[in-house]
Amino acid sequence: MINKKQLDGQASPSPKPRHSKQPASTPERFLHRLFGNERELKTNLSLLSMSLPGIVLLFIFAYLPMLGIVIAFKDYRFNLGILGSEWVGFQNFRFLFGTDAAFRITRNTLLMNLLFISTTTVCALTVAILMNEAYRSRLSKYYQTMLFFPYFISWVIVSYFVFAFLNGQTGMINRWIDALNLDRIAWYRSPEYWPAILVLANLWNGIGFSSIIYLAGILGISPELFEAAKIDGAGKLQQIRYVTLPMLYPMIIILALLAIGRIFHADFGLFFFLPRDNPLLYSTTDVIDTFVYRSLVELGEISMAAAAGFYQSFVGFLLVVGANWVVRRVNEDYALY
Amino acid sequence: MIRHRVLTILSVLLLASMVLTACPATAPADSMGAESQQEAAAPSPAEGLVNITYTYGSRGIPADLQMVEDAMNEVLHDKIGVNLTLEPIDFGAFNDKMQLRLSAGEECDIIFTAPWINSYANNVANGVLAPLDDLLLNHAPGLWGSMPPTTWDAARVNGVIYGVINQQIFPKPWGVHPRKDLADKYGLDLNSVTKWEDMEPWLAAVRDGEGITPVFVAAPGRGLWLPQYYGFDPLDDGISFLGMKADDDSLTAVNMAESVEFQMAAESTKRWVDEGFMPLEPLPNDEAQSAFRAGQYAMGYHVEKPGNDVEAQNAYGFEFLSKSLTVPLILDTAGATATMNAICATSQNPGKAMEVLEEFNTNAFIYNLLSRGIEGVHWVWDDEVNQVMRFPEGVDGNTSSYNPNTDWMFGNQFNAYYRDAKQVGAWEATKKMNDTAFPSEALGFVVDREPIKTEIAQTSAVYNELVLPIQYGWVAYEDGAAEAIEKLNEAGAQTIINEVNRQLQDWRARNPR
Structure with a gap:
């Protein structure tokens, strides 16, 4: 169960001081940007030290491994080690772009x-607003838990649910179709249905998580705003339109930017297990991650896998910077940095 | 979506190896070595014992592993001065764990390796396996002499042996195992069956009479295209379309997807699917196997080695017939090297490790201890004269506290005790099959993937997408083959074939017939 206290704890990040006075020399300026001035440092010391373990972990697991990018440019051999292996430039990237599958997997991943x-x-915004309206209801915890629960179910298991619904011989949906005297649909042989199936599965899985975040955002909005709107005669829909949504924009944009940063990384479990790695469905379900897996599973080439991972991260990086730039042009306050 | 999910096995491997780079590669290896030496000192205070670990794949971890390990050490301590540690890893994780450990340079002694798991070719290319020629001659003369040099040649890469071949069935006698009750009921005369297509009248009769899809196929799908049945030596398991006619003394590799044999197999498969002999949407493996046990299929087709009817009976509960339809039997590199044990380049005591392998392969007592457990505890004699064992009363293969059921992993399978009186003589028959199989002209040749790995990655994606549906009978040959072959070629199939042909000629020059 997720209670209100936890939600409030998660509420939107505090605004950063943007235009504080800055010292002149570069290293000092850097330290200043990191920790604020001396007084700020003193007052925030306990908070800073509490964040230290997190920062150390982030450094170890997110920054140190970046050195491994070098593997993507080497012909990595176990016995020679990373530094000892031969430098081969961009050769490891060739397999990604050598066939016309490159266009398809990029398109599928992005779209x-x-x-x-x-x-x-x-959908998560809608659900969050509905949950907020029902927040004092007895059943609200029950709704939240039910919505959140699928988030913990592995795609492997979900693939069996989906198979039970869709398979050709004993699938539930085809049984219903039989009962209606219509023609059966061979779901696992018809790529055109799969974007919808995958979107539904992804929504079912992720909506609980996202809506909880938005709900936390809504709960963080000062009630005075809603009261003022009510006094001015705003109905429910107008409150949502003129108070809730504008207050949530920064959060929506931050979450969207983060998601865009991973737009080149498809959810491997979703795209691999739900279509059951079925060649007949590749035209709509094959994404970069599944393609890389299929290309390299026999070959076991770490360097080529590293190249694919680097390519995805690099494009993702460009997209985040680009999207942030666009957001900044529209409204500076909403930008990530 | 802010969330972390397991991406691909490969990227996990990648990440992990990246993390490991943070510390110098030798540091963990050294500390591990020190630890294991200390561990060794604790349980076995006897002087002069050498620690050897054996790491292999296992279906779960047997409950009585320690008991078996102790029983083996009772012999090994005195005989060769080795303290053996068994280190089974669950099959589901075996490949990833081994690749991670090997890529991290972790120390190991004996490991299981094969073309299909913990890849032999990759391990050799990565230099993690020790060369074995001298070790075999000096430390394992019995093992070395148990197989003809031509068989050992199959394990050679660039002239060096890196893996000890486990003797078992080497050729692939692809054939059929129909249920005996249904064969009798619908008048199947297996003697007159010489090819897949001869099964069709009976399959039709079973389909109509029993109302079932008679041929057992599990997801994702399977066709009648089995290269050895059609006389091909598939030169590399990782390059699905590549093959060579086994009797082609000019050593010319071809694109098998372009061959008339592939067309025949694809057309028959399509017919079997269309006629309802094979399921169009096969069930996942577990469900398909339970359906077989429940009588939902009438026939399987697989490697019909001697005794396969008994194995099928044990698996599915019906009595089976079994016949190989593959003529002639072909001995190819992949078949001979299907399961191997190798010694790590990081091993401190490769000589002692080889002596352990000598015991696994020539000492029937040790071998059966490892593969079947302890007499009187995990199995009892049914007929000691014919070396037939059975489970003790009240125990079966699933409830036994030690039943790895992977004889083929540990050593010379011909030293195994029989599990069923009906199997008596199967090992001799299998050995005869091995000895009389027709050696492929390319027996012993191993493709060096290094110069063509980009093309292999590209073509394997194309093969899975366009050739497999034809192979599985989902798409008609005439509808899909032209495009599939064109796309294969665009992805570099011809480059691979040219390179492999060059390697074949080189290999022939170095290994004249």
């Missing part, structure tokens, strides 16, 4: 993730 981001944002 499916765009669909996921947009549908999840819209």
Whole structure:
């Protein structure tokens, strides 16, 4: 169960001081930007030290491994080690772009993730607003738990649910279709249905998580705003439109930017297990991650896998910077940095 | 979505290896070595014992592992002065764990390696396996002499042996195992069956009479295309389309997807699917196997080695017939090297490790201890004269506290006790099959993937997408083959074939017939 206290704890990050006075010399300026001036440092010392373990972990698991990028440019051999292996430049990247599959997997990855981001944002916002209205209801905890629960179910298991619904011989949906005297649909042989199936599965899985975040955001909005709106005669829908949504924009944009940063990384479990790695469905379900897996599973080439991972991260990085730049142009306050 | 999910096995491997780079590669290896030496000192205070670990794949970890390990050490301590540690890893994780450990340079002694798991070719290319020629001659003369040099050649890469071949069935006698009750009921005369297509009248009769899809196939799908059945030597398990006619003394590799044999197999498969002999959407493996046990299939087709009817009976509960339809039997590199044990380049005592392998392969007592457990505890004699064992009363293969059921992993399978009186003589028959199989002209040749790995990655994606649906009978050959072959070639199939042909000629020049 998720209670209100936890939610409030998660509420939106405090605004950063943007235009504080800065010392002149560069290293000092850097330290200043990191920790604020001496007085700020003193007052925040306990908070800073509490964040230290997190920062250390982040450094170890997110920054140190970046050195491994070098593997993508080497012909990595176990016995020679990373530094000892031969430098081969961009050769490891060739397999990604050598066939016309490159266009398809890029298109599928981008389009499916765009669909996921947009549908999840819209549906999660709707659900969050509904949950907020029902927040004092007895059943609200029950709703939240039910919505959140799928988030913990592995895609392997979900793939069996989906198979039970869709398979050709004994699938539930085909049984219903039989009962209606319509023609059966061979789901696992018809790629055209799969974008919708995957979007539904992704929503079912992720909506609980995202809506809880938005709900936390809504609960953080000062009630005075709603009261003022009510006094001015705003109805429920107008309150949502003129108070709730504008107050949530920064959060929506931050979450969207973070999602865009991973737009080149498809959810491997979702795209691999739900279509059951079925060649007949590749035209709509094959994404960069599944393609890389399929290309390299026999070969076991770590360097080529590293190249694919680097390519995804690099494009993701460009997209975040680009999207942030666009957001900054529209409204500086909403930008990530 | 802010969330972490397991991406791909490969990227996990990658990440982990990246993390490991943070510390110098030798540091963990050294500390591990020190630890294991200390561990060794604790349980076995006897002077002069050498510690050897054996790491292999296992279906779960047997409950009585320690008991078996102790029983083995009772012999090994005195005989070769070795303290053996068994280190089974669950099959589901075996490949990833081994690749991670090997890539991290962790110390190991004996490991299981094969073309299909913990890849032999990759391990050799990565230099993590010790060369074995001298070790075999000096430390394992019995093992060395148990197989003809031509068989050992199959394990050679660039002239050096890196893996000890486990003797078992080497050729692939692809054939059929129909249920005996249904064969009798619908008048199947297996003697007159010489090819897949001869099964069709009976399959049709079973389909109509029993109302079932007669041929057992599990997801994702499977076709009748089995290269050895059609006389091909598939030169590399990782390059699905590549093969060579086993009797082609000019050593010319071809694209098997372009061969008339592939077309025949694909067309028959399509017919079997269309006629309802094979399921169009096969069930996942576990469910398909339970369906077989429940009588939902009438026939399987697989490697019909001697005694396979008994194995099928044990697995599915019905009585089976079994017949190989593969003529002639072909001995190829992949078949001979299907399961191997190798010694790590990081091993401190490769000589002692080889002596352990000598025991695994030539000492029937040790071998059966490892593969079957302790007499009187895990199994009892059914007929000691014919070396037939059975489980003790009230115990079966699933409830036994030590039943790895992977004889083929540990050593010479011909030293195994029989599990069923009906199997008596199967090892002699299998050995005869091995000895009389027709050696492929390319027996002993191993593809060096290094110069063509980009093309292999590209073509394997194309093969899975466009050739497999034809192979599985989902797409008609005439509808899909032209595009599949064109795309294969665009992805570099011809480059691979040219390179492999060059390697074949080189290999022939170095190994004249």
